[in-house]
Amino acid sequence: MTTTTQFETQTKNLIDELKSVCANYGLGNDGNEFKIITQVFLYKFLNDKFVHEVKELDANIAKAEKWEDALRDLPADDYEMLTMQMRESTANILPDQLISSLYKRQNEPKFSDLFDNTLLDIAKNNSDIFSVITEGGEKIVLFENISKYVTDKRDEFCKAIINKLVNFSFEHIFHEKFDFYATIFEYLIKDYNTNSGGKYAEYFTPHAVAKIMARCLVNENVSNVTCYDPSAGSGTLLMNLAHQIGEDKCTIYSQDISQKSSNLLRLNLILNNLVHSIPNVVKGNTILEPYHKDKNGRLQQFDYIVSNPPFKLDFSDFSTDLDSKENHERFFAGIPNIPKSKKESMAIYLLFLQHIMFSLSEKGKAAIVVPTGFITAQSGIDKKIRERMVESKMLAGVVSMPSNIFATTGTNVSILFLDKQNKGDVVLIDASNLGTTIKEGKNQKTVLSYDEEDRIIDTFNTKTAVADFSVVVTYDEIKAKNYSLSAGQYFEVKIEYTDITAEEFKEKMNAFESSLEALFAESKTLEMEIQNNLKELKYE
Template structure:
């Protein structure tokens, strides 16, 4: 499949998926229909994947999986053999009668299918019991409640709606035979993005805009493209982890993440599977990362995150005895957990790894405990490598300006910190500003050249700050202290204007021009209305 064909298929797929979403949109909030549409898309994906895999196994015998009769002895024997293979390769199994196409056709023919769909989803999960994939499939469909009144007031109304959705989905070809395995995954991320934009702040919590994800992924893979592991302590839907995989040169990359919201945690696991990440290659956990970290003893080559901005946390004094926070002497404030996430991420970072995190601008200059922690990171640990200022209003649900901090335990440029001010480089969008490819390239150019940047490249965009400068500023990292972006306004020479007016006044006596005419020529407003 050529790149052009892939793009065309992606656009058509996105269009159809959004039309299906609109089938549900009128019945419920964006947050609710997100769970239904993505859950059913995932069922469709699992079904198509299993059907394709089983047919490959059966091809030598001339048997088609969908035609295997589960009630005969031969059929049972065939299905048992396929189940064993599928659990190892795919991590799940279900019978031909439970394939998405079969259920969708039954619904199209007017049959009541809600109970069947619910049973299939339960069977998918139960098929993994005792298998290595059990943890990754456990509770995946918990948010798909087909008895909810959100789908309709009566069972028949709910059945009609779900049947319509399944019919539309059944007509979509996911092109699983293509080597471009991200065709569905990209559309899936598109839907997540659309849901985030439609649902506001709540949805935005689990979605990082694509260009921001790409920036973080580029930053952590720049000098380590063959990294073996990546970790996101607030992984949301998992798109940031998957973006790192696109930049890393390792097909066996291991993914680790933690997400507090149960629904979003399910999305992350679905997203991994839909991007063809084998269940043995990802470990996503559901819990509060700051209070109950699930990977505390592990260290990772790359750590990335877009934590919830200025979130609440316990700030329990007992945390000062925790290995993640003890060395700093102070905890992040109860109502601003930003530095708590930074400290946690540093703890999980391998000695030769790189971490990149998106944070609100306040972390750069707020004082008290945050100022103390910031100074410790710079003066005592010397972990801070870069500060990148991003444009305002690029995240769903908040218009505040943000920044990216890049930290390393073993820094190549250990005597300075690179500051980049990219806040004025964006395209204004309808609801949110957008970082363009050219804006991203300008940032990465400054990162790669660093100490070899020309005066023109440094001017109003970047600055190399020495340790002495940082100390002189009392470790306040507010970007305007280091990058001068001030634009001087063109001043009007009032004396020259006055002289010109006098000259014009003399000229007016010899012409039929008005004061307004002369003022227009000078590009200024007339001081008063002149009546003839």
């Protein structure tokens, strides 16, 4: 029997082979390689899931020597009935659109047109369930013309792709769970999670951070809840959160300005059995035009929010547009100023943070990655936000992470936890000394062990004070410390002392006096010697 490890190896091999085909046709490390690899991988996954479900629903097709022929021979009404019984998360694919059908037709003229049109037709037929939408209401469907990215030998390129896909099957791994698909997704995008100068984490947040956020947010059974990320990237945080809650117990909502991110998130939702949430994935500018609203036109409020927003970004083009009457409540602490130089250093995370606070339901919880400097800033928007969190009693705690937890950013980060129902104590954790430093490319990266992750999670959830690691404080104590959320500022200063009697104290003092007298006498002797030596030098 094939093990999970073998399935994982085979899946990674398929990804490598698809990348090899791209390289052979001049697309290696090309900006369009990402689009080809992710769409072809998705086509294969949906194709095999459809076949898997067909065989589950129809025993005759499953037993047939040539199941493709048995499926093709079904009367139209029977075929329609079969597809109506399928799960909503399974794409509807016609017999001629199956990979096995294209494989048999690969020697037909203009095969690249056949290949592209097949993908476009599948996308069109399944657009209601599988489309991402833009803030303007346009649909971004599953697939596009893939062969257009190849300048020459398009037919041969599409044949090469089909020949790689036909020799592999996902059918045996649909029972695999979150951890398997998280590993595969990370492998799939590892060459594409940088953008315009290496903005790592735009598409992928380290597993340790995502795990800590999810498990500190959700430590009890919940159901029928909404989860939101206003800067979703590829959805790593949302996937971990949904897995912690239960994929069938929550609905995902997201917005991200990047179409690339939105497509990656869609792929992640499909892999993780969250297809029902794809219509809630929106490509758009959350800060300027937040999309998700209730029936009264007010911004929708959510039960759980996770986010690793961009820390700094030039938003000067629309900064003045944010200063409107309808935004005064949302951006209660203010809008960061536009610096005269280095506009790219504008602290956009402060806007995301205020947006998240505004978007929490009455029982809402949130976990947000922020620069560690935020938790101690003595003035400005940063402090106003912390004051609001404390005054309105919506703070659960802070975990300050080790440096270099993100491989390519020198910024130290903390995870800020909000809880609208936490009217009691707040837990502050200093995890900056945990982790092991490893080399990742040209950069240093800090990696937490599983035991260290669990130590943070357990300490947070049990609200335990541990010397030099965590403190449990009241809202009043935070006010007294000028709203600082740094655990280190609350640690007790340790002074070691020993109980002694009055007689012992007197003996020690006498000993100190005798030592001092001896030292003074010795000093006097040395001083006399030096003076005599100086006199001798003077008369020589």
